[in-house]
Amino acid sequence: AQSVTQxxxxxxxxxxxxxxxxxxxxxxxxxxLFWYVQYPNQGLQLLLKYxxxxxxxxxINGFEAEFNKSQTSFHLRKPSVHISDTAEYFCAVSxxxxxxxxxxxxAGTRLAVHP
Amino acid sequence: xxxVIQNPRYQVTQFGKPVTLSCSxxxxxxxxxxxxxKSSQAPxxxxxxxxxDFNNExxxxxxxxxxxxxxxxCFLDIRSPGLGDAAMYLCATSRADYEQYFGPGTRLTVT
Numbered sequence: 001a002q003s004v005t006q007x008x009x010x011x012x013x014x015x016x017x018x019x020x021x022x023x024x025x026x027x028x029x030x031x032x033l034f035w036y037v038q039y040p041n042q043g044l045q046l047l048l049k050y051x052x053x054x055x056x057x058x059x060i061n062g063f064e065a066e067f068n069k070s071q072t073s074f075h076l077r078k079p080s081v082h083i084s085d086t087a088e089y090f091c092a093v094s095x096x097x098x099x100x101x102x103x104x105x106x107a108g109t110r111l112a113v114h115p
Numbered sequence: 116x117x118x119v120i121q122n123p124r125y126q127v128t129q130f131g132k133p134v135t136l137s138c139s140x141x142x143x144x145x146x147x148x149x150x151x152x153k154s155s156q157a158p159x160x161x162x163x164x165x166x167x168d169f170n171n172e173x174x175x176x177x178x179x180x181x182x183x184x185x186x187x188x189c190f191l192d193i194r195s196p197g198l199g200d201a202a203m204y205l206c207a208t209s210r211a212d213y214e215q216y217f218g219p220g221t222r223l224t225v226t
Contacts, residue, residue, distance in 0.1 A: 034214065043119075043205055043217035044158070090157060101209060105157035 002027040004093050006106035014114050015083055021076040021109045023091035032101065033074040034092045035065055038108075044090065050074060061085070086113045118142070119218035121206050127224045128196050136191040136221045138206030147189040148215060149181060150205040158205055164189060193223075201225045 007022040025031065032051050036044040048059025055067040065076045074091060089109045094101040120139045128134040138147065145166050150158035162171045164183045178200070180192045193200055203222050207215040 032214075036217075041203075041220070041222065043121075043219045044207075045217070046214055049214055101213070101215060102160065103158075103215060107157050108155075 002031065002093050002095065002104045004091050004104055004106035006089075006091055006109050008109050009107065010110045010112065012112045012114060013081055016080050018079050019077065019081050019085075019111065021089050021091075021111065023074045023076065023106060025072050025074065025091070025093045027072075027093060027095065029095050032094045033065075033067060034094070034103070035059065035063070035074075035076050036090045036092060036105075037061075038088045038090065040087075047076070047089075081111070081113045083113050083115060085111060087111060119206055119208055119216055121204075121218040121221050123221060124219060125222050125224070127226060128193075129226055130198065131195045134193050134196055134223070136193075136204050136206075136223070138189045138191070138218055139187050140206075140208045140216075140218075141187070142208055142210075142216060143186065144208035144210045144216070145186070146209045146211065147183060148207040148209070149179075149189070149191050150207065152203040152205055152220070154202075161191070196223070196225045198225050 003026045005024045013019045034049045035047040037047050038044050047063050048057045050057050050067045058064045063078050067074050091106040092103045094103045122137045148163040149161045152158040161175045178194050183189045203220045205220045206218040209215045
């Protein structure tokens, strides 16, 4: 069975500081990995994804993540955050099954950017 | 712009009164999903349609049903809403096993 652990439920950070949101996964098969962002009362927006190839993945809004197979991690990073990055961030894992992707989400990390 | 649309954005219903939530897409994706997201929790998959084939998650209550009359539309029916069904309901679509695109969600309140 697949699972996702987001190690921090909340991450407070000052504006223009770097941030890392941690994600570990477990799976016995090859996986796809995703980071989604959710602003209050909104749906989920895809930040970035790892399907195969380069382990460093660049996404929207200046975010990037690194897939580390040996540590089963997919941590999200941004070198300099803005107030507008305040949101909930979800890491998710999936594997292709019967022609569709079943996403397993972590519990989420609330990023709070302070001035 | 191609997108996933959910109506209404906010829905209030009474305890036990049937309610239907709507999702439409202009992406022409063949898979449509419904998720339930309770406050401060991760989204939880309820079911999905692969084309016309309905696939229910094992732990989805019988109170929740879905219809997909055509490629573009999918409905979530809650037959007898309880207070515990108050949540954000998210619709998503994908082209087969590619990434999912989410709608803005419908926040359901049960009074």
